[in-house]
Amino acid sequence: QKEVEQNSGPLSVPEGAIASLNCTYSDRGSQSFFWYRQYSGKSPELIMSIYSNGDKEDGRFTAQLNKASQYVSLLIRDSQPSDSATYLCAVGLYSSASKIIFGSGTRLSIRP
Amino acid sequence: DGGITQSPKYLFRKEGQNVTLSCEQNLNHDAMYWYRQDPGQGLRLIYYSQIVNDFQKGDIAEGYSVSREKKESFPLTVTSAQKNPTAFYLCASSNPGGQNYEQYFGPGTRLTVT
Numbered sequence: 072q073k074e075v076e077q078n079s080g081p082l083s084v085p086e087g088a089i090a091s092l093n094c095t096y097s098d099r100g101s102q103s104f105f106w107y108r109q110y111s112g113k114s115p116e117l118i119m120s121i122y123s124n125g126d127k128e129d130g131r132f133t134a135q136l137n138k139a140s141q142y143v144s145l146l147i148r149d150s151q152p153s154d155s156a157t158y159l160c161a162v163g164l165y166s167s168a169s170k171i172i173f174g175s176g177t178r179l180s181i182r183p
Numbered sequence: 184d185g186g187i188t189q190s191p192k193y194l195f196r197k198e199g200q201n202v203t204l205s206c207e208q209n210l211n212h213d214a215m216y217w218y219r220q221d222p223g224q225g226l227r228l229i230y231y232s233q234i235v236n237d238f239q240k241g242d243i244a245e246g247y248s249v250s251r252e253k254k255e256s257f258p259l260t261v262t263s264a265q266k267n268p269t270a271f272y273l274c275a276s277s278n279p280g281g282q283n284y285e286q287y288f289g290p291g292t293r294l295t296v297t
Contacts, residue, residue, distance in 0.1 A: 075225075103284045113291075114288040114289060114291045117286070117287060159225060159226070161286075163284045169214050169233055169284060170231065170241075171284065173218075173225040173226040173227075175223070175224055175225035176225060
């Protein structure tokens with residue numbers, strides 16, 4: 072069974088600080104990795120995708136991928152109260168490129 | 184506006200009744216997916232379809248059925264055989280090609296069965 076593991080949280084971070092969210096995955100052949108943000112009662116929204124080892128930056132968000140360690144992370148700089156949400160890590164399967172497996176999510180709370 | 188629509192937003196049914204959830208997309212995406220989310224849980228794949236008139240079971244297909252007669256539509260039927268149908272149902276679509284497997288979600292349908 073292919074798995075994606077995340078710390079469920081809640082992760083509490085002061086406003087203006089850096090929030091660091093982590094994810095590990097079991098499918099060593101995976102090539103595509105995603106971070107979704109989900110507000111309470113709403114559907115997931117794609118915020119970052121990463122396909123190569125290293126860092127990918129988009130505004131206040133940075134995704135980091137280390138395939139050798141099977142580890143992907145999301146950094147949120149200058150955290151805002153509007154960043155309070157559940158963040159879902161998702162990984163594309165090597166065996167079926169159109170399928171992705173979701174972690175159960177990390178709940179992030181930004182405190183003023 | 185391009186996007187994915189799901190209807191209705193909230194749905195209430197009595198136990199033993201079949202119910203069909205609608206999902207329509209105008210993104211011209213080839214692939215469509217149905218997921219189920221339970222409180223505090225991640226998303227679990229019910230069914231997916233990569234092309235019209237073809238679909239595959241996901242991890243939790245028992246008690247569900249789908250059809251893909253048109254590229255833009257992928258309805259999900261929750262049958263009376265599904266033991267715990269109360270959940271948040273999410274439809275997604277993607278255009279797999281090269282490395283791009285990004286999935287985009289509709290707003291979801293919250294189903295309550297009593």
